[in-house]
Amino acid sequence: MAKDTEEETTGRKASWKQDPEAVRADILRVATDEFAAKGLSGARIDDIARMTKASKRMIYYYFTDKEGLYQAVLERVYSTLREDEDRLKVEDLSPVDGLALLVRATFEAHAATPMFIRLVMIENIHNAEYLRRSEIVPRLNRSIIQKLEDVCARGKAEGVFRETADPLELHWLISSPSFYNVSNRATFSTSFGTELFGPEGQKRLAQRVVDMILGLVVIGYEPGQVRVE
Structure with missing residues (x-):
């Protein structure tokens, strides 16, 4: 399990460096669905990160916090x-x-x-x-x-x-x-x-x-x- 997590993290880092705009668009796509379904208070950054090619750290890098991501959506x-x-x-x-x-x-x-x-x-x-x-x-x-x-x-x-x-x-x-x-x-x-x-x-x-x-x-x-x- 630890090995899979490490490989996943490595893949995310590679995607981030190779095509950061695609990663950002992917975050926004998933976040749109989550905020529309659960609202600002109900949506969770952990869930959004899990459904994207991005890590939680990447989401905060692009959007600062959950409110920043919601506004971007x-x-x-x-x-x-x-x-x-x-x-x-x-x-x-x-x-x-x-x-x-x-x-x-x-x-x-x-x-x-x-x-x-x-x-x-x-x-x-x-x-x-x-x-x-x-x-x-x-x-x-x-x-x-x-x-x-x-x-x-x-x-x-x-x-x-x-x-x-x-x-x-x-x-x-x-x-x-x-x-x-x-x-x-x-x-x-x-x-x-x-x-x-x-x-x-x-x-x-x-x-x-x-x-x-x-x-x-x-x-x-x-x-x-x-x-x-």
Whole structure:
């Protein structure tokens, strides 16, 4: 047993020296699952180390302590979500189609990343204490508001958006049903059945959210005018 432990430690040291970024990414990947499943207080560095190619010492080297690792996990999941949004070329679309794309993409991205939703729920329990410490997340979050500012400005200039269309309000309105669709899935489906959470149910909900948002913003919009495919 002692020999196996020594070989494992040697292998970890070699990986650390040969590809430190890969080791760091592996730590973050495992830590994301652990924090999402168990929260900040429930997750243990010993468990994370055991499931990675890193030693406990390496984790502390990269992230200082458990709170530092948790904050890095938060920054990583926000970064991944915003990078996906940044790839949406809404500036090449009409304002109506651009807004519809942002709504649909947000709904689908939230549905596809339950870990992100769980971590945001956990951070809300902590009153966003660790999010406030981050210098990265506020800058990342600015990008989605800029996209909505561009869409709203063009929509108003073309006379197709109501003058009351507000980028920050729109982000709140788009995020709310997209978040609830994941955060309350377990309790909702237990209470009312799983129909809405199958492929067809999710497609219908995505269409409803698109119709709801565009109906608030686009002058003369009719439900189904822009289809979710």
